[in-house]
Amino acid sequence: MSDEVVVWLVGDTLRLADNPTLILACEQAAQRGASLVPVVCLEPRRWADQQFGLPRIGPHWTRFRVESICALEADLEARGGSLWIFADEPDRAVSVIQKTHRVMCVVADAPLSTEERLEHAKLESEGFSLLEAESGELFREAQLPFARDELPASFSKFRKLIEKKPALEPRPPLRIPELPDMPVCHQPRPAEWLEVQGLPVPASCEVKTRGGESNAQAHWQAYRDAHALSHYKTTRNAFHGAMNSSHLSAWLAHGCLSPRQVWADVLDYEAEVVANESTYWLRFELLWREYFRWYARVTDWTLFRRTGPENQSIAGDQNATRFRAWREGHTGSDIVDAAMRELSETGWMSNRARQLVASHLIYESNLDWRLGAAWFESQLIDYDVGSNWGNWAYIAGVGADPRGGRIFNLEDQGNRYDPDGTYRARWLNS
Numbered sequence: 001m002s003d004e005v006v007v008w009l010v011g012d013t014l015r016l017a018d019n020p021t022l023i024l025a026c027e028q029a030a031q032r033g034a035s036l037v038p039v040v041c042l043e044p045r046r047w048a049d050q051q052f053g054l055p056r057i058g059p060h061w062t063r064f065r066v067e068s069i070c071a072l073e074a075d076l077e078a079r080g081g082s083l084w085i086f087a088d089e090p091d092r093a094v095s096v097i098q099k100t101h102r103v104m105c106v107v108a109d110a111p112l113s114t115e116e117r118l119e120h121a122k123l124e125s126e127g128f129s130l131l132e133a134e135s136g137e138l139f140r141e142a143q144l145p146f147a148r149d150e151l152p153a154s155f156s157k158f159r160k161l162i163e164k165k166p167a168l169e170p171r172p173p174l175r176i177p178e179l180p181d182m183p184v185c186h187q188p189r190p191a192e193w194l195e196v197q198g199l200p201v202p203a204s205c206e207v208k209t210r211g212g213e214s215n216a217q218a219h220w221q222a223y224r225d226a227h228a229l230s231h232y233k234t235t236r237n238a239f240h241g242a243m244n245s246s247h248l249s250a251w252l253a254h255g256c257l258s259p260r261q262v263w264a265d266v267l268d269y270e271a272e273v274v275a276n277e278s279t280y281w282l283r284f285e286l287l288w289r290e291y292f293r294w295y296a297r298v299t300d301w302t303l304f305r306r307t308g309p310e311n312q313s314i315a316g317d318q319n320a321t322r323f324r325a326w327r328e329g330h331t332g333s334d335i336v337d338a339a340m341r342e343l344s345e346t347g348w349m350s351n352r353a354r355q356l357v358a359s360h361l362i363y364e365s366n367l368d369w370r371l372g373a374a375w376f377e378s379q380l381i382d383y384d385v386g387s388n389w390g391n392w393a394y395i396a397g398v399g400a401d402p403r404g405g406r407i408f409n410l411e412d413q414g415n416r417y418d419p420d421g422t423y424r425a426r427w428l429n430s
């Protein structure tokens with residue numbers, strides 16, 4: 001048996017900067033005189049799983065995830081370290097490490113939803129000592145002005161509590177810690193890896209989003225340098241346009257960028273350039289993300305049931321023909337069909353378009369809302385359990401919407417946000 005190690009289970013936080021989980025792992029290694037083994041797991045179960053006959057994970061998310069892992073690996077290697085990559089479940093990966101190293105403890109992000117919670121429980125049931133840190137949210141649980149099980153039932157109540165004077169502020173971003181010794185990984189590269197590594201970004205993507213921390217920072221810098229942030233609120237509803245919204249979602253979802261970093265940079269921009277409704281609005285949208293993350297934690301498995309966390313009755317069936325027409329962009333509604341084709345080809349869709357296609361699936365195709373959420377899960381490059389299932393349940397009226405669901409007039413919306421029809425023409429004629 002060689003040296004003692006602390007295992008840092010990287011999870012969905014694929015970055016070095018502002019990473020409390022990494023900092024906790026380094027502190028543990030220092031206290032115990034141990035080295036650090038950073039571990040990434042490509043869980044076969046997640047790739048093999050299906051829901052409603054659809055794969056859980058699709059090509060866009062996979063490409064972005066692998067790019068982000070490669071970038072983290074390069075960043076660790078530049079610091080003399082190594083990333084241990086397993087095509088396995090976390091408990092099995094840690095057991096493999098245990099064969100050659102004495103595992104002192106495992107450090108991971110606090111679980112977001114049912115799946116991560118079960119993974120952690122499995123590690124603990126196998127006798128590993130598990131420590132959790134909070135890396136993915138703006139606020140730590142202890143900072144919130146309410147107990148977890150008293151999370152407000154609507155976003156606006158949540159936001160008002162956060163913004164009540166003096167407003168709650170995320171703590172400033174943390175520096176990259178000094179990294180301890182990291183044993184070199186001799187694990188073979190997972191075969192699945194080779195299939196996706198180096199795949200091109202689809203030519204049709206308006207923003208050539210590539211995974212990784214430095215790509216995230218470069219994109220975010222370019223967005224601010226172009227002063228797109230100064231008029232974000234007036235452009236964010238557009239269906240296309242590389243600078244109309246921040247396009248940060250994939251980097252935030254894969255943890256290449258910290259939401260606290262984005263928040264702090266917006267405050268700097270406000271101090272140095274301009275503070276207006278648009279700069280505030282980007283932070284407002286980050287609060288939506290924040291709300292849905294806590295909502296996913298609190299509602300747990302009930303978020304995925306048809307009747308939602310409050311067990312409300314809801315119409316909608318699982319008709320295969322109507323579902324296929326929606327997925328493939330053959331509903332007959334121009335704006336829905338254009339957006340669904342964009343999603344399949346690029347893994348991306350604007351927020352406004354996501355709302356419209358969800359409204360169509362639920363209220364015009366009369367389908368079970370979970371089919372739509374499952375399709376988004378497999379297609380989105382920025383899939384995030386809280387934001388996806390939380391938004392779908394909200395629009396379906398079984399989630400956190402006090403108005404009981406959102407029905408959009410699709411023709412009006414299409415003409416309003418795509419007045420010259422270029423977005424619809426772009427995707428319908430391709």
Ligand SMILES: Cc1cc2nc3c(=O)[nH]c(=O)nc-3n(C[C@H](O)[C@H](O)[C@H](O)COP(=O)(O)OP(=O)(O)OC[C@H]3O[C@@H](n4cnc5c(N)ncnc54)[C@H](O)[C@@H]3O)c2cc1C
Nearest residue numbers: 245246247248249285289351354355382383384387388391
């Ligand atoms: C049905 C539906 C499903 C969705 N699924 C996801 C998902 O799986 N992953 C995801 O990241 N977002 C999801 N969203 C939220 C939103 O559409 C995207 O975050 C946004 O379009 C990403 O573009 P952007 O980064 O340019 O956003 P911006 O407008 O620039 O917003 C900045 C950031 O705020 C957050 N944000 C913005 N709007 C929302 C919102 N409505 N809910 C939660 N967070 C928000 C995102 O992290 C985003 O990157 C969904 C929305 C709907 C209506």
